[in-house]
Amino acid sequence: MRRMSAAAILAGALLLAPPSASAASKEQQLLMAELRMMQQNQQQLAQSLITLADTLKTVTGRMDDQAAASRKALADQRLLIEGMTDTVRTLRERSDDTNVRLSSITQELESLRQTIASMPQPVAVVTPSGDPSTPPAAGGPPVATVPGGPSSTAPPGVSPQRTYETAYSDYTAGQYELAIEGFRTYLKYFPRSVDADDAQLNIGNAFYNAGKPKEAITEYQRVISDYAKTDSVPAAYYKLGLSYNQLKQPDLARKAFETVMQSHPSAPEATLAKQALDRLGK
Numbered sequence: 001m002r003r004m005s006a007a008a009i010l011a012g013a014l015l016l017a018p019p020s021a022s023a024a025s026k027e028q029q030l031l032m033a034e035l036r037m038m039q040q041n042q043q044q045l046a047q048s049l050i051t052l053a054d055t056l057k058t059v060t061g062r063m064d065d066q067a068a069a070s071r072k073a074l075a076d077q078r079l080l081i082e083g084m085t086d087t088v089r090t091l092r093e094r095s096d097d098t099n100v101r102l103s104s105i106t107q108e109l110e111s112l113r114q115t116i117a118s119m120p121q122p123v124a125v126v127t128p129s130g131d132p133s134t135p136p137a138a139g140g141p142p143v144a145t146v147p148g149g150p151s152s153t154a155p156p157g158v159s160p161q162r163t164y165e166t167a168y169s170d171y172t173a174g175q176y177e178l179a180i181e182g183f184r185t186y187l188k189y190f191p192r193s194v195d196a197d198d199a200q201l202n203i204g205n206a207f208y209n210a211g212k213p214k215e216a217i218t219e220y221q222r223v224i225s226d227y228a229k230t231d232s233v234p235a236a237y238y239k240l241g242l243s244y245n246q247l248k249q250p251d252l253a254r255k256a257f258e259t260v261m262q263s264h265p266s267a268p269e270a271t272l273a274k275q276a277l278d279r280l281g282k
Helices: 002-016 022-117 160-172 176-189 196-209 213-226 233-246 250-263 268-281
Strands: none
Touching (some): 196 213, 233 250
């Protein structure tokens, strides 16, 4: 701006000065050309400043947006971390509670095992072979009885529901040996309870799932002989057939399946037995 003012003053002075010679005219023309260039440069500079200001404004807006997005992301991460911390705390509390419950159950089971170990446990043996369609009778294979007799007195504080649930939890967890021991304890103290037939059936299922079909056959025959009027009998016959099939005794397996279909046609196991018979035929 100062240069432009000086140039303007110089141009004015030259215009006021009288034309003395051609050299002065040429110098005046050069000054005027320079003045026009300076004006053009000024306009370009002003336009560049406007463009630069717009660019700066755009960049500043983007930086503000990025900063806001970063603050939001940081806040979201903080909330996520706090949520994960609460979840971990909750899981830890539940784990501690579970450990306490497991410890209590373990102590109760240990008490039951010690009680059982101090008592005689005569167990009749049932021959795995034979006709599965006929329950053991007098003069035939010995009928299995509940270990310890039908009226053993349960120790104080031992409830049938808790004892059954503990054994069933071991069964569903794949702890078959513990489950068998738990169900036998249940049958020892509560042989005529409402779940006694299920307990006996689950003993057979535990042996079957553990890959011991011979022992499973013995337990399924106990269901048939000791709980003949319960709804566990069709399942016992069906699983009896499966066990015989595993032992490569298809004739006995077929008889067991046919018994389910003939004696308990409305039971769900009758359909399963028919399917098993079809597979045996194939």
